[in-house]
Amino acid sequence: MSDGSSGNQGVGEGSSRVGDGKKCFKCGESGHFARECAEYWQARARGVPFVRTPYAPPAGRMGRSVVTTDENTRRSRSAEGGTVRTDMDDTNILMREYLVQKALERKARQEKEAEEEKKRKEEEARNEKERKKLLKQEERFRMEEERDARLLRIIRGEMKKDEDDYRARIRKGKSKTKLNKRGETIEEEKERLRRMIAMQGNIDEDTDDEELKLLRRRAAKLEISEKRKREMDKLVGNSPPMVTPEKRVSTRLTEESKKRIDVLKSASKQEAGCSDTRSLKKNVGNFMMLSLSTNLKRLANMFKNRRRKADLLKLDLTKLMKYYGAIKSFTTKRSKSKARSMISRVIKDVSGMSVRKRIIAKVQFDDRIKKSEVTRIVGKKCGELQLVKPMREMVKQRARIVWTRCPNVDDLIHNHRCFALRRAFNCVCCGTPFRRKDEHVHFRIGELDWVSAIVRNAKNVPRQDDERRGENLRKKLEETFRVWASELGRPCGEVSFSMEEIEGCFADETGRR
Structure with missing residues (x-):
């Protein structure tokens, strides 16, 4: 077993x-x-x-074995x-x-x-990408060539059209131009006759003898015929043809005539009781434009040659301000920004002032405040600053008055921004007589009978008291000038506003501005 x-x-x-x-x-x-x-x-x-x-x-x-061994x-x-x-x-x-x-x-x-299979697929993908890139590049080159050829055809067509128009105008002008026997056009003949009549009038005024005046007029009407040949000269041997200058009447005015014309003009203006300043304005404008264009060209040359930038450090503040005023003549924004940065940096190195700072008075909106009057007194105070005249004018021109949003009832009762900045806040519900919910005050302001009607809507904007509005405006304007002076980098005098000036910025009781 x-x-x-x-x-x-x-x-x-x-x-x-x-x-x-x-x-x-x-x-x-x-x-x-x-x-x-x-x-x-x-x-x-x-x-x-x-x-x-x-x-x-x-x-x-x-x-078990059956066979015995x-x-x-x-x-x-x-x-x-x-x-x-x-x-x-x-x-x-x-x-x-x-x-x-x-x-x-x-x-x-x-x-x-x-x-190996992975490498083969990557190689095939790379080859396919290169092939597509070459096809796109070839297509782009072909399109650019077609575009250039099309533009060239358009330009040639426009040039040919302009040339044809120019030739047509020339042919038209030549066909319509008529010359008199003196070889003058209509306009030239009119000008000659005007000068002749003016000279004849001056001749008549020199004397009082009527007979002499009559003889002079008859003599002026006489035309002396030129004893010259009316046909082309013929060549005689090797001698060139004779050239005779054309006989013309002198149309130049004498000094006496010019003086008399000036006297007559001044007398006519005095009789009319008016004065003409158009010529003076025109001359002044041309001078200003010439100066502006000169400064503009110099600034453009400074962009190209950096060595000329060192010449700005040798200029005084008045000339630098003229360069700063020429910046607005640039057409591109990039050029304006580059020139403004360069000139302002030089002005700061020379005078220690940051010319790019501007006076911005932020005043809370009030329909009783006259913004134009606030702008006027701010400009007046800018003119009293202890700065050079070009600097004062620029500060006055760039001063701005900006309205700001007034706080509404919601902002005054609970300002979410101020509340979020507080790290620790204690509950003030203790000792208040208002209705509670879960041991905290919980009610609507509109449920209180003794609350003013303007407070019952959180979006209402309350007005300032008449007693404090002038003081608040004065403090705001003075604070604006102090902040600007600190950013300018140079003391320019203390700026203060009187209450008479501030009261002039408010409308009267009738609401008139």
């Missing part, structure tokens, strides 16, 4: 296939037997697949069975190593093929 049990157990262990639901009794994992447990875990630690070893039962007795025969078979088992174990080890090596080679080959 015992031999049969051991034989059955050996057959079960020697099977090369693990039954379903069976596990290793050492570690509890499926897929191997107890005799292969160490090799299984070594393969898992190395990261290689585990290959089971085929196991064959020894060539000994299996169960002697003791020597049984002993020789046991010895032979041990030798066969040892050879089979060596074969199994070699096979296992061979299979592991094959598995590793297959894995390495698959990884290499995957890497």
Whole structure:
């Protein structure tokens, strides 16, 4: 019985296939037997697949033998069975190593093929991208060439059209131009006759003798015929044709005539009771435009040559302010910004003042305040600053009055911004007689009868008291000048406003401005 049990157990262990639901009794994992447990875990630690070893039962007795043998025969078979088992174990080890090596080679080959496939796809994608880029570039070049050719045709057509128009105007002008026997056009003849009549009038005014005046008029009407040839000169031998200058009447006015014309003009103006300043304004404007264009050209040259920027440091503040005023003549925003930065930096180095700072008075909106009057007194105070005249004029011109939003009832009762800035806040509900909810005050302002009507709507804007509005405006304007002076970088005198000036900025009780 015992031999049969051991034989059955050996057959079960020697099977090369693990039954379903069976596990290793050492570690509890499926897929191997107890005799292969160490090799299984070594393969898992190395990261290689585990290959089971085929196991064959020894060539000994299996169960009860029917044929009776002697003791020597049984002993020789046991010895032979041990030798066969040892050879089979060596074969199994070699096979296992061979299979592991094959598995590793297959894995390495698959990884290499995957890497080559990835590189091939990347190379194809890169080549496709380069091809598309070249196609786009070629298409862009072709479109640019077509556009240039089209523009060139348009330009040539316009130039030809302008040339044809010019030639047509020339032909038209030549056909319509008529000359008199003196070779003068209509306008030239009119001008000559006007001057002749003016000279005749001056001649008549020199004397009071009527007979002499009559003789002079008749003499002026006489036309002395030129005793000259009316046909082309003929060549005589090798001598050139004779050229005779044309006989003309002198149309230049004498100094006496010019003085008399000036006297007559001044007398006529005095009689009319008016004066003409158009010529003076025109001359002044031309001078200013000339100066402005000169400064503009110099600034443009400074952009091109950096060495000329050092010449600005040698100029005084008055000339620098003229350069600063010429900046507005630039057409592009980039040039204006560059010139303004350069000139303001030089002015700050020379005088220590930041010329780009401007006076901006921010006043809360009030329909009773006259903004024009506030602008006037601010400009007046700008003119009293202890600065050079060009600087004062520029500060006065750039001063601005800006309305700001007045706080409404909601902002006055609970300002969310100020409340958010507080790190610690204590509850103020204690000791208040208002209605509560969960130990905190909770009610609507409109529910209180004794509250003013303007407070019942959070969007209402309350007005300032008449007693404090003037003082608040004065403090605001003075604070504006103090802040501007601190940013300017140079003391320019204390600025203060009187209450009479401030009261003039408010409308009267009737609401008139």
